[in-house]
Amino acid sequence: MPGPLLEVRDLKTQFSTPEGVVKAVDGVSFELHAGETLGIVGESGCGKSVTALSIMRLVPRPGRIVGGQVLFEGRDLAKLSNAQMQEIRGESIAMIFQDPMTSLNPVFRVGWQVSEPLLLHRSMPQAKALQGGTIMLGRVGIPSPETRARDFPHHFSGGMRQRAMIAMGLTTTPPVLIADEPTTALDVTIQAQILDLLRNANREFGTATILITHNLGVVAGMCERVMVMYAGRIVESGLTTDVFAHPKHPYTWSLLRSIPRLDAERHEPLKPIEGMPPDLIAPPPGCAFHPRCPFKVERCSRDVPALNRVGDQLAACWVTQSGVELKDA
Amino acid sequence: MLAKYLVRRVLATIPVVIGVTLITFMLMHVTAGSYIPGIDLNPNLKAEDVEAIKRYLGLDRPLYIQYITWLAGVGHGDFGRSMIDGSLVSSHIFDRLPATLELTITAILLGILISIPLGVTGALRRGSKIDHALTAMSVGGFAIPAFWLGLLLILVFSVQLQAWGLPFLPSGGVTTPGLGGGDLLDRVVHLILPATVLSFVYLSIWSRFTRSSMLEVLSQDYVRTARAKGMTERRVVYMHALRNAVIPLVTLVGLELPALVSGGLVVEVVFSWPGIGKLLYERALQTDYTTVLGITTFAALLVVAGNLLADILYALLDPRIRYA
Numbered sequence: 001m002p003g004p005l006l007e008v009r010d011l012k013t014q015f016s017t018p019e020g021v022v023k024a025v026d027g028v029s030f031e032l033h034a035g036e037t038l039g040i041v042g043e044s045g046c047g048k049s050v051t052a053l054s055i056m057r058l059v060p061r062p063g064r065i066v067g068g069q070v071l072f073e074g075r076d077l078a079k080l081s082n083a084q085m086q087e088i089r090g091e092s093i094a095m096i097f098q099d100p101m102t103s104l105n106p107v108f109r110v111g112w113q114v115s116e117p118l119l120l121h122r123s124m125p126q127a128k129a130l131q132g133g134t135i136m137l138g139r140v141g142i143p144s145p146e147t148r149a150r151d152f153p154h155h156f157s158g159g160m161r162q163r164a165m166i167a168m169g170l171t172t173t174p175p176v177l178i179a180d181e182p183t184t185a186l187d188v189t190i191q192a193q194i195l196d197l198l199r200n201a202n203r204e205f206g207t208a209t210i211l212i213t214h215n216l217g218v219v220a221g222m223c224e225r226v227m228v229m230y231a232g233r234i235v236e237s238g239l240t241t242d243v244f245a246h247p248k249h250p251y252t253w254s255l256l257r258s259i260p261r262l263d264a265e266r267h268e269p270l271k272p273i274e275g276m277p278p279d280l281i282a283p284p285p286g287c288a289f290h291p292r293c294p295f296k297v298e299r300c301s302r303d304v305p306a307l308n309r310v311g312d313q314l315a316a317c318w319v320t321q322s323g324v325e326l327k328d329a
Numbered sequence: 330m331l332a333k334y335l336v337r338r339v340l341a342t343i344p345v346v347i348g349v350t351l352i353t354f355m356l357m358h359v360t361a362g363s364y365i366p367g368i369d370l371n372p373n374l375k376a377e378d379v380e381a382i383k384r385y386l387g388l389d390r391p392l393y394i395q396y397i398t399w400l401a402g403v404g405h406g407d408f409g410r411s412m413i414d415g416s417l418v419s420s421h422i423f424d425r426l427p428a429t430l431e432l433t434i435t436a437i438l439l440g441i442l443i444s445i446p447l448g449v450t451g452a453l454r455r456g457s458k459i460d461h462a463l464t465a466m467s468v469g470g471f472a473i474p475a476f477w478l479g480l481l482l483i484l485v486f487s488v489q490l491q492a493w494g495l496p497f498l499p500s501g502g503v504t505t506p507g508l509g510g511g512d513l514l515d516r517v518v519h520l521i522l523p524a525t526v527l528s529f530v531y532l533s534i535w536s537r538f539t540r541s542s543m544l545e546v547l548s549q550d551y552v553r554t555a556r557a558k559g560m561t562e563r564r565v566v567y568m569h570a571l572r573n574a575v576i577p578l579v580t581l582v583g584l585e586l587p588a589l590v591s592g593g594l595v596v597e598v599v600f601s602w603p604g605i606g607k608l609l610y611e612r613a614l615q616t617d618y619t620t621v622l623g624i625t626t627f628a629a630l631l632v633v634a635g636n637l638l639a640d641i642l643y644a645l646l647d648p649r650i651r652y653a
Contacts, residue, residue, distance in 0.1 A: 056557060058553060058556055058557060060553075082562070083561075085559075086559045086560065086561060087559060088559065089556070089557055089558065089559030090557060090558040090559035090560075091559055094557070094558075095557045097550060097553065097554065097557075099550055102549065102550040102551065103550045103551055103553075103554045104551055104554065105551040105554070105555065105569055105572075105573070106551070106573065106647070106648070106649055107572050107573055107576075107646070107647060107648060108569075108572075116558055116560075117558050117559065120558060120559055120560050121559060152648040152649070154648065154649045165554070168554075168558070
């Protein structure tokens with residue numbers, strides 16, 4: 001098996017705020033292999049988006065990568081010059097964002113925006129780039145792309161804008177596509193179409209995809225592997241089938257249990273995760289999840305668990321690492 | 330579609346024009362009444378002579394008739410006649426317009442060309458020393474009255490430099506008198522001080538505005554999208570962000586268009602610039618209220634035209650503006 005396409009090692013990204021240092025990403029390591037789809041799940045503020053932005057080196061101020069490596073084709077992206085990084089963005093790693101309504105520039109025509117990566121990275125003449133962009137618009141399912149390419153973003157619906165965003169990411173057929181909550185802002189029916197599109201792109205262009213979402217159903221349908229993040233760390237990682245069938249971290253376990261089931265008894269109360277997400281300026285000592293964890297033992301509030309093999313996957317949990325099964329009390 | 334939008338906008342200006350002219354006309358006649366400048370200085374005029382003059386000038390007729398007659402004239406480009414010498418106000422305006430346009434267009438262009446880069450710099454380096462310096466300069470531009478700045482510059486660059494025997498800048502006029510009109514260099518040299526003073530005001534406002542507009546745009550999602558495409562920061566800022574940030578500035582500049590005529594009044598007076606502003610000032614001192622009325626109306630029509638122009642530019646720059 002060839003080496004990973006993208007390898008993140010001990011990535012740490014922090015935001016210096018007047019209230020203190022927010023450790024948004026605190027030692028994240030993972031690999032992405034060519035052509036695969038990797039899901040990153042977690043609740044709002046767990047660091048999944050910041051991880052993606054760190055890979056792209058687009059962390060907004062006052063955020064800053066303070067440690068770790070992002071290895072791509074043997075180079076550490078965290079150490080590249082700005083000019084070198086501009087070569088990577090859009091050419092080797094493309095990123096699409098959560099809100100298609102605001103992610104397109106309102107004053108430029110859609111076709112031009114979609115073709116801009118070609119203009120930037122392939123030094124194509126404008127007309128040829130525009131042609132390439134238009135073809136890509138057609139491939140992502142925009143009807144009569146020649147006409148629609150001349151439209152402005154406000155002429156497009158939300159779903160069409162997200163298609164245009166995906167087309168923009170794919171024009172250069174980059175080896176890596178990062179999709180940050182690409183369906184969160186869309187209707188459920190449109191969500192399914194956009195996910196289909198991403199799946200096709202992955203198959204057709206061999207683009208390895210990092211799919212960031214808080215929707216476990218999306219992960220189940222899309223991703224071969226999944227990483228679960230909590231408080232800036234990866235708490236569980238493995239093949240999606242393994243993680244979903246028998247979660248080895250209490251957070252994953254609680255997340256999966258909190259999903260309402262169609263076959264459940266009527267009026268059965270939902271099972272939320274008690275408590276609040278941790279304060280990332282002063283996270284709880286030990287395992288960040290321990291204040292909300294139904295399985296916690298004495299050690300959890302003292303030592304930070306490492307991500308170690310538990311069964312078929314990796315989990316950062318003292319309880320499961322000691323061989324305890326996670327079961328309803 | 331644009332043509333339809335245009336027609337609607339032009340039609341919409343009609344009530345504005347009527348309202349503006351009505352108010353200006355009434356104000357002038359309420360304050361000056363049917364006074365004929367200088368008439369009370371001549372003891373030989375009998376009451377019936379005064380009546381005859383008033384009848385001749387149409388001042389005996391009801392005010393609304395006077396207004397309608399005058400407005401009909403304006404509609405034909407006739408802004409009335411001077412109360413003191415009977416000369417055509419429109420011919421005065423067109424005599425003085427070139428000098429005024431020379432000054433104000435220069436000042437507005439300077440203002441735009443300098444304020445946008447300054448505003449962008451301030452936004453990109455928010456909180457830096459440069460940003461603070463620019464802020465201080467803007468506050469200065471707001472706070473310092475134009476006439477004072479003008480006098481100060483004259484004192485330094487005309488009077489003091491001349492006193493020291495150094496090359497100095499002219500303190501007034503469009504060209505050096507007696508040199509037969511003056512060549513381009515002479516005109517430019519005369520423009521420097523008044524254009525600086527006038528553009529300083531614009532600069533202060535517009536650079537602040539560009540800065541805040543730019544700050545807002547830079548935090549937009551589409552700017553992040555642009556960065557994610559892998560372009561230079563220069564292209565991100567000057568192409569993707571600036572194009573959005575200047576849209577609101579267009580309105581602001583459009584509102585300054587009437588200043589093409591009147592905004593430079595104080596500056597024209599300080600620098601003896603033979604423009605419309607100075608004409609207005611001179612005639613106001615002579616209670617030539619019909620001329621003042623004519624010039625004011627002309628300026629008001631320019632406000633309306635400026636707004637219209639800004640609306641059209643706005644629609645051209647921002648595709649989201651519906652022509653409806």
